[in-house]
Each structure stands twice: as structure tokens, then as C-alpha cells.
Amino acid sequence: MNPYVLTVLLFSLGLGTTLTFASSHWLLAWMGLEINTLAIIPLMAHQHHPRAVEATTKYFLTQATAAAMILFASTTNAWVSGQWDITQLTNPIACTIAITALALKIGLAPMHFWLPEVLQGITLTTGLILSTWQKLAPFALILQVAENAHPYLLTALAICSTLVGGWGGLNQTQLRKVLAYSSVAHLGWMILVAQMAPNMTLLALITYIVMTAAAFLTLEKVNSTKTITLASAWTKAPALTALACLILLSLGGLPPLTGFMPKWLILQEISNQGFPLTATVIALTALLSLYFYLRLTYAMTLTLAPYTINSSAPWRTEAKGPTMPLATVVMLATSLLPLTPSVLALLA
Structure with a gap:
């Protein structure tokens, strides 16, 4: 262009x-x-x-x-x-x-x-x-x-989104569709507290943008759009492939990674507002999303390409574009959890 x-x-x-x-x-x-x-x-x-x-x-x-x-x-x-x-x-x-x-x-x-x-x-x-x-x-x-x-409208949209985002991503082999269903699930978490605590919604949105930017830039760097091509990603960028697993687990919300922070604070806020059943349901739906993130992590690190590559292997290719944005969002997507007290003080 x-x-x-x-x-x-x-x-x-x-x-x-x-x-x-x-x-x-x-x-x-x-x-x-x-x-x-x-x-x-x-x-x-x-x-x-x-x-x-x-x-x-x-x-x-x-x-x-x-x-x-x-x-x-x-x-x-x-x-x-x-x-x-x-x-x-x-x-x-x-x-x-x-x-x-x-x-x-x-x-x-x-x-x-x-x-x-x-x-x-x-x-x-x-x-x-x-x-x-x-x-x-x-x-x-x-x-x-x-x-x-109406609070019931927002809650219904949120629970439906977390369920659909979790179930929809389970059977996908195209990485862009996986990230699309991941987006649907994360949006459900954000909408759930939009009425109770808008600052939590803003925090979840910023965290989601950082983690998704890291995931998209990583896939662009290793030139992967399907699950099957993730198996050969380590030949192109070994260190980035190892960090990509942390990015995916951060999207799933596992501690001690950044993605745990908004989910933890949202669950705490919903429980404090007196909706323990809602908190339990969306916490369980997070396990669905975590499953397909773990599946991608497994494909990226513990498997080899299931076919013989006749051409020369893409071995540690040179960077074609600026890598500073990728390095910045990868660092933010994996290591912001210790700043949670500062974030809470800022949002208060």
C-alpha cells in the first residue's frame, strides 16, 4: 500500500x-x-x-x-x-x-x-x-x-460471551479464529463489571490489548496462521517461541502472569457485590479458554512438524521489521502482575 x-x-x-x-x-x-x-x-x-x-x-x-x-x-x-x-x-x-x-x-x-x-x-x-x-x-x-x-442484560451478555468464547475456540485449528473467540471471552469479562466498577473494565481492556498485541505480533514474526505450523516456529525464533507460551498462558489468566490480574480483581469485585454464583460460572468458563491456550502451547513447544520439509529449514531468520513493539508488549504481557497494588491504588 x-x-x-x-x-x-x-x-x-x-x-x-x-x-x-x-x-x-x-x-x-x-x-x-x-x-x-x-x-x-x-x-x-x-x-x-x-x-x-x-x-x-x-x-x-x-x-x-x-x-x-x-x-x-x-x-x-x-x-x-x-x-x-x-x-x-x-x-x-x-x-x-x-x-x-x-x-x-x-x-x-x-x-x-x-x-x-x-x-x-x-x-x-x-x-x-x-x-x-x-x-x-x-x-x-x-x-x-x-x-x-438493565443489569440483567449486561450479565446475560457477559456470561453468554464467556461461554461462547470458551466453547467456540475448542475445536479451531486456525489461529486467527482462536484469537477471535479469545476476544469474545475477554469481552464478556469486561462487560460483566461495566456497571459495578467501570475502572475494572478499563483495566481489563488495557490488559487484553497488551496481551492480544503480543500474541498477534508473535504469530506475525513466526509467520504462523494455523496450529500445524506452530510446530516449526522454534526454528525461526527459539526465544520468542518460549515466551509465546507465557503469552498464551497469560491470555488464559494463569498466575503469576499479567492476565491473572484483571480476572482476579473482577472475581473479587463480583463476589463483594453479592453475586457468588455469577463469579463461579465465569471462573469455570475461563477453564474452557485455558484449555485451548494450553493446546496451542503444547503444539508450539512439545511437538515436531508432522511432515518432512523438502526445502531448507527456516533457521533463525533476520528480523524484517522493528522488534521494539514486540519486545515491549511481550514484557508487559508476562510481568505486570507484581504491580497489582499500584494499579489498585491508581484506580481507587
């Missing part, structure tokens, strides 16, 4: 997210979401591959549907209450429609069907943007709208 075009598209992504962050009016927030959508579509389709075009079309139709629902909800609320302010979404029907539309935008279950298919059809770099940056603007709106939402 032309560097000037790429620069314009990346600046448009930043503009759309910033506009949504800074807006208090529904129309400005909708405009920011639309700029975000239109900016990432050329990045998704620039391969000119039929699968990429199909994924782009699915993404566009889904996002357009969600944007229309957001406009309908905000207009309905303005008609009933006379308020266009985002935090004044007091009409129950309008609030439910808005939450459903935002859930469709980020891929919460049961509106998640587009996410695995779209991620499967695009490159790992674009998938990284779709899984991290594109979640920021809708989450900013969810945190503002959650105060007026």
Missing part, C-alpha cells in the same frame, strides 16, 4: 476514535464510529484476495447495521426525553437497543458470528488493529451508557 494512503488511513483511525472519546452528543459519537469503520475497510481489502473482500463486506454490513441501530436508539431517546447527551440515555427501550448495537460492533455473543470469519479473512497486522484499536471507541460509549442499562 502507498505510504501516503496508509498514513491517511491510520490518521483517520485515530481521528475517529478521538472524536468518539471527546463527544458528548450521539451524532458526533456516531460520526467517530463511522470514520473508524471507513478507515479500516481499505486496510482489510488491500490484499485483493476473494477471502479478504468477503471479510471486508461482512465487516462493513455488520458495522453499518450497528451504526443504524445506534442512530435509531439515540433518535428514539431524543424523541422521548429531548436529550441527545450520551449519558442521558434514560429511555429503557433506547438504552437496550444502544447496548445491543454496541455489543454487535465489538463482537459480544450472541452477536459475535461475524468476528471469527472476518478475522480469518484478513492479515495478522490488520487483525491486530481490528482486535485492539477498533474496540476502544465502542467501549467508551458502553461505559457511559452502562449506568442506565
Whole structure:
């Protein structure tokens, strides 16, 4: 892609997210979401591959549907209450429609069907943007709208997402689909406490972005998109392959890695609020996600490629791009747990 075009598209992504962050009016927030959508579509389709075009079309139709629902909800609320302010979404029907539309935008279950298919059809770099940056603007709106939402709606979306994210990833061999279902499961954890403790949702979102960025950049470095190719990843980057196991276990939420921090704090918050059954259910669903992370870890470290490579082995290839982002997110994804007291003091 032309560097000037790429620069314009990346600046448009930043503009759309910033506009949504800074807006208090529904129309400005909708405009920011639309700029975000239109900016990432050329990045998704620039391969000119039929699968990429199909994924782009699915993404566009889904996002357009969600944007229309957001406009309908905000207009309905303005008609009933006379308020266009985002935090004044007091009409129950309008609030439910808005939450459903935002859930469709980020891929919460049961509106998640587009996410695995779209991620499967695009490159790992674009998938990284779709899984991290594109979640920021809708989450900013969810945190503002959650105060007026029905708590049962958010809880149902959260439990459904953790269940679907766990079950859906069990039988996958495509790594991008595994990361898509991982995204669905993590989003469920975030939504669960959006009404009780928004700061915990923000912490979980930041931690998820760091861990997912580390996973996507690692897969791009070792050039793996299927489980079967993970077996030969150690020949390309031995040290990174060892660290990749820690990244996957961190995504699963195992101590003493970074991913344990948000899950621990969210479970503690839900128990303190008097919902022990909900805490038990989502803790059990985390085991489903942990299983397929362990399966990937096993494939990466304890197996060999099941076929004979006739060509020369890819042995410790030179880095083709900057490795500082990869090194930074790998370090953050594995070693932030000791900073939990400082994070709690910062969020308090």
C-alpha cells in the first residue's frame, strides 16, 4: 500500500476514535464510529484476495447495521426525553437497543458470528488493529451508557460471551479464529463489571490489548496462521517461541502472569457485590479458554512438524521489521502482575 494512503488511513483511525472519546452528543459519537469503520475497510481489502473482500463486506454490513441501530436508539431517546447527551440515555427501550448495537460492533455473543470469519479473512497486522484499536471507541460509549442499562442484560451478555468464547475456540485449528473467540471471552469479562466498577473494565481492556498485541505480533514474526505450523516456529525464533507460551498462558489468566490480574480483581469485585454464583460460572468458563491456550502451547513447544520439509529449514531468520513493539508488549504481557497494588491504588 502507498505510504501516503496508509498514513491517511491510520490518521483517520485515530481521528475517529478521538472524536468518539471527546463527544458528548450521539451524532458526533456516531460520526467517530463511522470514520473508524471507513478507515479500516481499505486496510482489510488491500490484499485483493476473494477471502479478504468477503471479510471486508461482512465487516462493513455488520458495522453499518450497528451504526443504524445506534442512530435509531439515540433518535428514539431524543424523541422521548429531548436529550441527545450520551449519558442521558434514560429511555429503557433506547438504552437496550444502544447496548445491543454496541455489543454487535465489538463482537459480544450472541452477536459475535461475524468476528471469527472476518478475522480469518484478513492479515495478522490488520487483525491486530481490528482486535485492539477498533474496540476502544465502542467501549467508551458502553461505559457511559452502562449506568442506565438493565443489569440483567449486561450479565446475560457477559456470561453468554464467556461461554461462547470458551466453547467456540475448542475445536479451531486456525489461529486467527482462536484469537477471535479469545476476544469474545475477554469481552464478556469486561462487560460483566461495566456497571459495578467501570475502572475494572478499563483495566481489563488495557490488559487484553497488551496481551492480544503480543500474541498477534508473535504469530506475525513466526509467520504462523494455523496450529500445524506452530510446530516449526522454534526454528525461526527459539526465544520468542518460549515466551509465546507465557503469552498464551497469560491470555488464559494463569498466575503469576499479567492476565491473572484483571480476572482476579473482577472475581473479587463480583463476589463483594453479592453475586457468588455469577463469579463461579465465569471462573469455570475461563477453564474452557485455558484449555485451548494450553493446546496451542503444547503444539508450539512439545511437538515436531508432522511432515518432512523438502526445502531448507527456516533457521533463525533476520528480523524484517522493528522488534521494539514486540519486545515491549511481550514484557508487559508476562510481568505486570507484581504491580497489582499500584494499579489498585491508581484506580481507587
